[in-house]
Amino acid sequence: MKKRILVLGGNGFIGCHLVEELALRDVRLRVLARSKNQHVPPVKGVEYRYANFSDSIDVAEALVDVDIVVHLISTTVPATANLDPAADIKGNLLPTISLLQQMHELNVPRLVFISSGGTVYGDAKVSPIPENHIRNPLSSYGIVKVAIENYISMFSSQYGLKSLILRVSNPYGPRQGHIGIQGVIPTFFHRILSGEEIKIWGDGTVIRDYLYIDDLIGFITKSIEKNLVGIYNVGSGQGTALKDVLSIIENVTNIKAKVNYLPPRGYDVKNVVLDITNGRNALDWTPQISLHEGCIKYWQWVKRGSSGNRLPGLGTKHRFSFP
Amino acid sequence: MKKRILVLGGNGFIGCHLVEELALRDVRLRVLARSKNQHVPPVKGVEYRYANFSDSIDVAEALVDVDIVVHLISTTVPATANLDPAADIKGNLLPTISLLQQMHELNVPRLVFISSGGTVYGDAKVSPIPENHIRNPLSSYGIVKVAIENYISMFSSQYGLKSLILRVSNPYGPRQGHIGIQGVIPTFFHRILSGEEIKIWGDGTVIRDYLYIDDLIGFITKSIEKNLVGIYNVGSGQGTALKDVLSIIENVTNIKAKVNYLPPRGYDVKNVVLDITNGRNALDWTPQISLHEGCIKYWQWVKRGSSGNRLPGLGTKHRFSFP
Numbered sequence: 001m002k003k004r005i006l007v008l009g010g011n012g013f014i015g016c017h018l019v020e021e022l023a024l025r026d027v028r029l030r031v032l033a034r035s036k037n038q039h040v041p042p043v044k045g046v047e048y049r050y051a052n053f054s055d056s057i058d059v060a061e062a063l064v065d066v067d068i069v070v071h072l073i074s075t076t077v078p079a080t081a082n083l084d085p086a087a088d089i090k091g092n093l094l095p096t097i098s099l100l101q102q103m104h105e106l107n108v109p110r111l112v113f114i115s116s117g118g119t120v121y122g123d124a125k126v127s128p129i130p131e132n133h134i135r136n137p138l139s140s141y142g143i144v145k146v147a148i149e150n151y152i153s154m155f156s157s158q159y160g161l162k163s164l165i166l167r168v169s170n171p172y173g174p175r176q177g178h179i180g181i182q183g184v185i186p187t188f189f190h191r192i193l194s195g196e197e198i199k200i201w202g203d204g205t206v207i208r209d210y211l212y213i214d215d216l217i218g219f220i221t222k223s224i225e226k227n228l229v230g231i232y233n234v235g236s237g238q239g240t241a242l243k244d245v246l247s248i249i250e251n252v253t254n255i256k257a258k259v260n261y262l263p264p265r266g267y268d269v270k271n272v273v274l275d276i277t278n279g280r281n282a283l284d285w286t287p288q289i290s291l292h293e294g295c296i297k298y299w300q301w302v303k304r305g306s307s308g309n310r311l312p313g314l315g316t317k318h319r320f321s322f323p
Numbered sequence: 324m325k326k327r328i329l330v331l332g333g334n335g336f337i338g339c340h341l342v343e344e345l346a347l348r349d350v351r352l353r354v355l356a357r358s359k360n361q362h363v364p365p366v367k368g369v370e371y372r373y374a375n376f377s378d379s380i381d382v383a384e385a386l387v388d389v390d391i392v393v394h395l396i397s398t399t400v401p402a403t404a405n406l407d408p409a410a411d412i413k414g415n416l417l418p419t420i421s422l423l424q425q426m427h428e429l430n431v432p433r434l435v436f437i438s439s440g441g442t443v444y445g446d447a448k449v450s451p452i453p454e455n456h457i458r459n460p461l462s463s464y465g466i467v468k469v470a471i472e473n474y475i476s477m478f479s480s481q482y483g484l485k486s487l488i489l490r491v492s493n494p495y496g497p498r499q500g501h502i503g504i505q506g507v508i509p510t511f512f513h514r515i516l517s518g519e520e521i522k523i524w525g526d527g528t529v530i531r532d533y534l535y536i537d538d539l540i541g542f543i544t545k546s547i548e549k550n551l552v553g554i555y556n557v558g559s560g561q562g563t564a565l566k567d568v569l570s571i572i573e574n575v576t577n578i579k580a581k582v583n584y585l586p587p588r589g590y591d592v593k594n595v596v597l598d599i600t601n602g603r604n605a606l607d608w609t610p611q612i613s614l615h616e617g618c619i620k621y622w623q624w625v626k627r628g629s630s631g632n633r634l635p636g637l638g639t640k641h642r643f644s645f646p
Contacts, residue, residue, distance in 0.1 A: 082477075082481075085420050085474065086417055086420055086421070089412065089416065089417060089420070090417075093412065094409055094412060094413075097408050097409055097412070098409070132457070134455070134457050134458075135457075135458070136473070136476070137473055137477075138476075138477060138480065139477065140474070140477065142473075143470055143473040143474060143477065144470075146469070146470070146473065147466055147467075147469070147470045150459070150460055150465075150466040150469065151408065151463070151466060153459070153461075154405075154460075154461060154462065154463065154466065154590070157461065157589055158405075158589040158590065266480055266481040267477070267481065
């Protein structure tokens with residue numbers, strides 16, 4: 001029987017790429033999303049439902065006859081979650097607990113959850129950071145992700161839920177938002193192209209682990225194919241300073257940025273590079289696209305008008321088919 | 324100027340003992356409580372306010388002109404929190420975040436929070452468990468305590484809140500509830516005296532760290548006196564198997580218990596003994612009362628009719644006065 005997959009947040013940045021990729025396989029796909037994707041049309045053969053994640057009846061209905069839930073919904077981003085932690089909890093934590101309870105009641109056996117490799121660890125003591133590192137999140141975004149991870153683990157140990165928690169680093173690529181809160185790379189591209197000032201909190205030495213979207217989608221599809229369970233970091237395994245990201249983008253676009261350096265923010269972790277050894281070994285997966293290559297791909301997409309299908313799509317290395 | 328202390332939950336088990344002890348010192352005391360204490364009358368000179376912790380206006384009003392908040396409120400206990408995690412979050416996590424925001428706005432500088440040494444660590448890898456051990460809570464109760472700890476730490480690092488998080492083991496003593504959900508020792512006493520069956524989930528080898536209430540109160544008062552900040556375990560540092568607790572109580576009461584062994588519960592951690600080295604060193608504090616002595620004291624209190632003041636009260640070792 002075909003695997004029946006529900007993608008929660010299937011029209012978001014990660015979701016729309018994942019749905020396109022899964023649709024190439026022999027699966028049945030349902031998407032629950034707040035709204036349509038602004039860059040690409042619905043994928044043929046996929047059932048789309050539009051609802052708010054907080055509406056538990058709509059979520060329960062979407063869970064009927066589903067084998068795997070891929071939970072990509074996040075109603076907040078790191079920069080905004082701290083402003084209103086209660087909204088973060090009401091919009092993300094409580095609906096996810098309701099989801100877990102409904103999956104249990106409806107016997108939906110498997111969950112893939114996208115957590116946040118960039119925020120759950122806080123200021124790490126080692127680099128790269130392995131999955132068993134202590135979690136001391138500094139931001140509401142990270143605190144809520146940790147709580148969700150803990151509830152998922154609780155439902156796994158108490159009710160036998162098969163769960164996969166992916167602590168993803170900083171994914172980037174085409175169709176990512178650029179209004180200054182979702183991803184730094186689209187934001188930098190957007191501002192450099194529009195001649196706007198680029199704000200950098202701190203001195204630009206903050207190090208992050210940037211992962212091109214196709215590499216992330218490769219990991220997720222492969223983990224679904226292999227029925228992977230557990231907790232895995234998903235990143236490039238490489239660290240890049242923020243000012244070096246800017247240099248790459250200046251190089252790719254051949255435009256000099258106007259930069260405004262602002263005081264550092266307390267909730268920004270200084271250095272996050274993920275140890276991806278466990279994920280590599282479990283899935284025979286490895287990131288294919290360097291930050292420079294990924295920025296070139298993003299730039300090509302922007303020059304094409306920021307719409308349409310992915311270019312050039314996943315390499316053969318990431319192609320898998322479900323049994 | 325006298326220290327002005329607000330005790331949230333000042334009529335609960337820990338709260339009523341703490342308020343009595345603090346009232347002996349040269350401080351101004353205010354209590355916010357849901358209801359009156361069923362065992363003891365209000366303490367003279369203490370201002371009592373009755374409100375629900377979720378009513379943020381009442382909480383804000385109680386915070387006016389306060390130097391230290393001691394937050395003892397927990398609207399759930401480990402055994403019930405799992406049944407309704409959303410209620411746990413709405414009743415404990417969200418009001419605590421609101422408290423932190425109000426303290427920040429009203430410039431209340433200091434917070435003491437009672438966390439749960441028995442649940443935040445989950446199944447620990449070492450025994451006794453030090454404070455820097457990884458936190459992998461297995462129950463909703465523990466998950467929510469971890470989230471609260473994380474928000475307190477976030478407010479400390481971002482807004483300069485002076486915070487003390489006490490991960491208390493299993494406190495017990497006079498005035499503790501015995502309806503089978505709050506503490507195992509009063510429950511065992513109550514059931515053995517009434518001839519009721521005692522339910523033990525598992526084989527009775529589950530190990531816990533039991534701390535007599537006076538030792539806990541000694542730690543809290545001393546930590547307030549010394550303006551201690553940080554995260555500390557507070558326990559006896561000694562582990563006792565559940566069946567050995569029962570033996571002690573049988574010995575103290577000279578009554579043989581009727582025991583019904585039930586299947587173990589998934590959210591029960593097997594072994595929790597806290598490493599209390601840091602607390603000992605920071606406060607020159609050490610637990611005074613063994614489990615056997617504590618059970619005798621509890622038994623004396625029960626025989627006196629389960630009411631009235633503490634007997635015999637804190638030893639001289641724990642007496643301190645505020646500057």
